Amino acid sequence: DQQVKQNSPSLSVQEGRISILNCDYTNSMFDYFLWYKKYPAEGPTFLISISSIKDKNEDGRFTVFLNKSAKHLSLHIVPSQPGDSAVYFCAAYKPGNMLTFGGGTRLMVKP
């Protein structure tokens, strides 16, 4: 039972345009969501997070949107840069449990 899903395994975007990475979850008990970025041969690094009491959190070029009714969150990167090319993992948390990760989306930003 995959509780956190990233349905797009890959995404290709032109440099300077917006990248939108999507994530869906099934468990309404999740109350905190995070995005991690992973480069090849490195561990995932924390990117941005959002609490379920908010619907938007912005940090520089990165914005995460949360739609609780739809159990959907998205990560927007604008403008996209070639250095943003990586695998992005969505993760969700519910009290007393571990983080549950999605399968990841590989973003490729073309110069």
Add this chain to the structure above:
Amino acid sequence: GAGVSQSPSNKVTEKGKDVELRCDPISGHTALYWYRQSLGQGLEFLIYFQGNSAPDKSGLPSDRFSAERTGGSVSTLTIQRTQQEDSAVYLCASSLHGGLAGGSGNTIYFGEGSWLTVV
């Protein structure tokens, strides 16, 4: 240390041999986690430590896998009688607080992983 440190960074082992992977968490972090990422797969939770105890071992794939943590710091993940399907990147992570597992600002920080190849 400044970050989560894992060793070895790369390990090639023969099928049937035992392997030990080491994790040194960020100093002062009470919670430690092991995850695994197989080729083309997402991150798979293996085990969580709060201090030296492991309240959640639910992700360990078989009884060939075990982990321990001593002194509330270094952890060792041991895989006995390795199989080819054990080939993966084994990621260790730590967070400041235990029991909250990354929620409410308790960010989990990952190491760079130990790449295990079983031939």
